[in-house]
Amino acid sequence: MSGPVLAFIEHAGGEPDRLSLEALALARGLAVSLAAPLEAIVLGSGAEAVAGRLGTFGAQAVHVAGAADFDAFAPAAWGAATRAAMESRQPAAVVAAGSERGNEVMAHVAARTGLPMAANVVSVSPGDGSGGAAGSWRLVRQRWAGSLLEDAALDAPTRLLTVAPHAVAIDPVASGAATPTILPFEPERDPADLIARVVKVEARTSSGVSLSDAKVVVGGGRGVGSAEGFGRLEELATALNGAVGGSRVVTSLGWRPHSDQIGQTGLRIAPDLYIACGISGAIQHIVGCKAAKQILAINTDPDSPIMAVADYAVIGDVATIVPAITAEIERRRGAP
Amino acid sequence: MNILVCVKRVPQTGGRIVLTADGQAIDTRFLGHTISPHEECGVEEAVQIVEKEGGSSTVLTLGPVEAEEQLRDAMAIGIERAVLLETDGSEWDPVSTAGAIAESIESQEAANAAFDLILFGNEAADTGDFQVGVRVAVALGRPIINGIKEIWLRDDRGAVFARREAPGGGWETYELPLPAILGVKEGLNLPRYPSVPGRLRAKKKEIERVALGGSPSGALGLGAGEDAAAAGASAVPGPTKLGLRLPAEEKTAAEVLGQGPDAASAVVDLFEKIGVVAR
Numbered sequence: 001m002s003g004p005v006l007a008f009i010e011h012a013g014g015e016p017d018r019l020s021l022e023a024l025a026l027a028r029g030l031a032v033s034l035a036a037p038l039e040a041i042v043l044g045s046g047a048e049a050v051a052g053r054l055g056t057f058g059a060q061a062v063h064v065a066g067a068a069d070f071d072a073f074a075p076a077a078w079g080a081a082t083r084a085a086m087e088s089r090q091p092a093a094v095v096a097a098g099s100e101r102g103n104e105v106m107a108h109v110a111a112r113t114g115l116p117m118a119a120n121v122v123s124v125s126p127g128d129g130s131g132g133a134a135g136s137w138r139l140v141r142q143r144w145a146g147s148l149l150e151d152a153a154l155d156a157p158t159r160l161l162t163v164a165p166h167a168v169a170i171d172p173v174a175s176g177a178a179t180p181t182i183l184p185f186e187p188e189r190d191p192a193d194l195i196a197r198v199v200k201v202e203a204r205t206s207s208g209v210s211l212s213d214a215k216v217v218v219g220g221g222r223g224v225g226s227a228e229g230f231g232r233l234e235e236l237a238t239a240l241n242g243a244v245g246g247s248r249v250v251t252s253l254g255w256r257p258h259s260d261q262i263g264q265t266g267l268r269i270a271p272d273l274y275i276a277c278g279i280s281g282a283i284q285h286i287v288g289c290k291a292a293k294q295i296l297a298i299n300t301d302p303d304s305p306i307m308a309v310a311d312y313a314v315i316g317d318v319a320t321i322v323p324a325i326t327a328e329i330e331r332r333r334g335a336p
Numbered sequence: 337m338n339i340l341v342c343v344k345r346v347p348q349t350g351g352r353i354v355l356t357a358d359g360q361a362i363d364t365r366f367l368g369h370t371i372s373p374h375e376e377c378g379v380e381e382a383v384q385i386v387e388k389e390g391g392s393s394t395v396l397t398l399g400p401v402e403a404e405e406q407l408r409d410a411m412a413i414g415i416e417r418a419v420l421l422e423t424d425g426s427e428w429d430p431v432s433t434a435g436a437i438a439e440s441i442e443s444q445e446a447a448n449a450a451f452d453l454i455l456f457g458n459e460a461a462d463t464g465d466f467q468v469g470v471r472v473a474v475a476l477g478r479p480i481i482n483g484i485k486e487i488w489l490r491d492d493r494g495a496v497f498a499r500r501e502a503p504g505g506g507w508e509t510y511e512l513p514l515p516a517i518l519g520v521k522e523g524l525n526l527p528r529y530p531s532v533p534g535r536l537r538a539k540k541k542e543i544e545r546v547a548l549g550g551s552p553s554g555a556l557g558l559g560a561g562e563d564a565a566a567a568g569a570s571a572v573p574g575p576t577k578l579g580l581r582l583p584a585e586e587k588t589a590a591e592v593l594g595q596g597p598d599a600a601s602a603v604v605d606l607f608e609k610i611g612v613v614a615r
């Protein structure tokens with residue numbers, strides 16, 4: 001029989017993180033195909049309460065290190081705690097979210113154990129085809145932030161995986177979820193692992209709807225023409241209670257701050273509507289906005305690549321079309 | 337301050353990606369090459385810090401001989417030294433890559449001065465393995481933190497402060513004693529464009545080369561995990577690429593609502609239909 005599948009769970013405000021629950025869903029599928037137990041690891045204050053919620057998602061046992069030492073993020077220390085759980089359980093696999101923290105913690109686990117790690121996995125089939133855990137596992141992972149998929153083999157005593165965001169659906173147990181067994185543990189804290197540790201947290205300052213939460217996002221690219229040109233996009237966004245974002249070209253030109261950038265090296269957004277204004281639709285931009293429910297492109301070039309991903313399009317100059325749309329919204333609002 | 341930046345040559349993909357017939361790589365016949373935007377910011381930051389603090393800056397890449405182009409790009413904006421760990425062009429897995437980089441750093445530090453600060457990109461643009469920097473840091477026994485969008489030095493120059501975005505929005509700050517390693521992200525700064533004299537100067541500069549050849553599949557000295565090392569084993573390389581493919585696309589051609597400002601009415605009809613403005 002194979003060792004358990006361990007899922008590393010991040011949490012905030014007493015709730016497991018969404019991306020960690022996605023990782024737990026992949027881990028559960030893996031545990032089923034290996035006929036292995038599904039277990040989780042939760043660290044820091046409030047860990048036990050979070051652990052209690054994981055039964056709903058199929059965890060049979062949860063390793064809990066509730067020491068407040070683990071509250072401030074310290075990737076090496078979180079990784080060391082994970083290794084401590086691995087030592088006692090000899091897992092077939094350890095799975096974390098492909099979040100900033102999840103990838104970082106797993107990289108520390110990988111570096112310190114000498115095990116290989118596959119980041120941003122979308123699916124995995126264990127074994128060499130004979131149904132066991134031995135041999136080389138086959139997996140599919142994202143490259144280029146999801147513009148490309150890689151079929152890969154992973155062969156190691158314990159497989160370390162992170163799960164690509166929004167690639168696997170959260171999967172609550174249909175009925176009769178059991179309360180998981182809580183297994184408290186006290187990993188040693190090596191001071192060296194606590195050097196890289198959060199020493200100060202500052203809350204978000206700007207008010208208004210944030211780019212990552214906005215239901216409507218108005219994105220601008222080179223076709224907007226200038227920093228001033230973004231004024232028209234701001235007005236449309238205000239009329240739609242949305243937020244303004246942009247392509248890499250506009251952040252590199254300094255027309256917008258980098259925090260507005262959508263794409264591979266910026267934000268991934270998933271609004272109800274994305275309005276791409278003067279954006280050509282390079283693949284690195286598209287990976288950041290393709291989760292939008294609808295995409296409207298406004299572009300002078302009817303053959304630009306954005307047309308292949310947009311649901312709707314208006315052909316022409318953003319400088320005249322965008323204000324016309326804003327005016328039409330206001331006209332209808334003003335109308336009795 | 338002596339600073340090292342590690343960069344990786346990747347194809348400059350644009351509107352869409354085209355694969356080679358055997359599905360093993362991106363078809364680069366019609367593409368230029370670049371480095372990840374994250375790493376571009378690392379290069380710029382190294383130049384800025386050395387401009388202010390003095391010291392020296394070095395850029396390192398592990399890749400084919402053509403990766404000289406990326407090293408010269410970095411020297412064109414002000415990096416002084418360049419090191420090429422030359423491969424035969426085959427793809428190196430992240431474990432082997434980190435092992436070779438860590439080994440090179442050790443021998444460079446033995447020959448020259450130690451690096452106070454080493455900068456990596458948060459992740460490579462192509463493979464996105466999210467681990468090479470951490471593996472090097474662990475092999476060298478230095479602290480590392482990823483995701484960094486702002487860097488400043490402590491007054492006594494004994495430590496670096498580094499800031500990154502916190503999970504729920506806002507910012508979190510780290511303080512690492514030097515020598516330290518940071519994984520940086522785009523947004524750290526606005527990289528400058530190389531000047532013509534900068535390019536000419538870079539063209540004439542020496543590049544230090546170390547021949548590595550093909551990707552090793554087995555034992556590594558440096559970069560091996562300490563747990564594994566204690567057990568007498570070395571790091572296990574991987575994952576092993578079997579092939580690449582494009583994700584399935586569901587989209588069809590866009591429905592054109594109109595031309596020019598006259599389309600505004602059709603657009604707002606659509607907004608009402610999908611419920612983003614009240615009817």
Ligand SMILES: Cc1cc2nc3c(=O)[nH]c(=O)nc-3n(C[C@H](O)[C@H](O)[C@H](O)COP(=O)(O)OP(=O)(O)OC[C@H]3O[C@@H](n4cnc5c(N)ncnc54)[C@H](O)[C@@H]3O)c2cc1C
Binds near residue numbers: 246279
């Ligand atoms: C590793 C890597 C990572 C990257 N990460 C990102 C990322 O995170 N985000 C990102 O956006 N890019 C990213 N890029 C860059 C990306 O490849 C493109 O260069 C970029 O997205 C192009 O921006 P753009 O569409 O604004 O500009 P362009 O490609 O120049 O397109 C401008 C568009 O505007 C249209 N246009 C011009 N004038 C008008 C007008 N008056 N009215 C209407 N339309 C007009 C044109 O027809 C054209 O379609 C990355 C690249 C690499 C190599």
Ligand SMILES: Nc1ncnc2c1ncn2[C@@H]1O[C@H](COP(=O)(O)O)[C@@H](O)[C@H]1O
Binds near residue numbers: 345
């Ligand atoms: N072949 C390479 N040569 C130099 N640096 C590299 C190489 N591969 C990765 N790196 C560095 O390690 C970072 C993380 O890479 P990765 O773990 O592959 O996502 C990159 O942003 C680079 O700074």
